[in-house]
Amino acid sequence: MTSQPRDPPQFYLTSPTACPYLPGKEERKVFTHIVGRRGRDLNEILTQGGFRRSQTIAYRPACETCRACISVRVVVDDFEPSGNLHRVLKHNRDLIGTAIQNRPSSEQYSLFRRYLDARHKDGGMADMSVLDYAMMVEDSHVDTCIVEYRRRGIDSGITGRGEGELIAMGLTDVMSDGLSMVYSFYDPDLTDRSLGTFMILDHIRRARAMGLPYLYLGYWVDGSPKMGYKARFRPQERLMPNGWVRVD
Structure with missing residues (x-):
């Protein structure tokens, strides 16, 4: 069980802004800072309480009239992919994910930029510079890694690594009870591969191999096309007012 931090964190509340998920909302x-030696323990406590991490900030929705954002985590050991998810795995069996240190590269930023321009050009991250990207990747006081996905090559059977150009990437926190997917992106020209779904499936496999019970996916927002896909990965637990509730 994660120990409580010695000094309680200070929490702050943002001003209201337009909701990116539900029109008219x-x-x-509410947010706090995750820094210093207690960063890892604090991040785990907050993640288990429905917070998400972005660099050294942990945040969660605190909307006055809406409770649509619900934290979800996949129950790794009980998860079995459906027929459609099996097809996603089969379609991407030529890809290999390699976990590396959370260090940014020009190749990563190039793919990140292409992804934003194609999929989220009007989003809050659209203007991120290469320095902003480097901060997103490196600025962490918790156990964070990068999983890079490349195609299987001639020497992959020996090295265990993919080769060639970067196809997709996930920024992931490693916690005592699971993996938490902080952010992921992929080649926008390969939409037929369902790479976002594939990365979640691969992270479920990774968590299982590491003996971790959960994969944290962030917020599921009922009624939002952007977030609806997270409901596909069951069984999962959803954080309700009375705690985590299993949904099969």
């Missing part, structure tokens, strides 16, 4: 967030 406003969002507010």
Whole structure:
């Protein structure tokens, strides 16, 4: 069980802004800083309480009139992919994910930029510079890694690594009870591969291999096309007012 931090964190509340998920709604967030030696323990406590990490900030929705954002985590040992998810795995069997240190590269930023321009050009991250990207990857006081996905090559059977150009990437926190997918992106020209879904499936496999019970996916927002896909990965637990509730 994660120990409580010695000094309680200070929490702050943002001003209302337009909700990016539900039209006509406003969002507010409560946030705190995750820094120093207690960063790892604090991040685990907050993640288990429904917070998400972005660099050295942990945040969660604090909207006055809406409770649509619900934290979800996949129950790794009981998860079995459906027929459609099996097809996603089969379609991407030529890809290999390699976990490396959370260090940014120009190749990563190039793919990140292409992904944003194609999929989220009007989003809050659209103007991120190469320095902003480097901070997103490196600025962490918790156990964080990168999983890079490349095609299987001639020497992959020996090295265990993919070869060639970067196809997709996930920024992932490693916790005592699971993996938490902080952010992921992929080649926007390969939409037929369902790479976002594939990365979740691969992270479920990774968590199982590491003996970790959960994969944290962030917020599921009922009624939002952007977030609806997270409901596909069951059994999962959803954080409700009375705690984590299993949904099969």
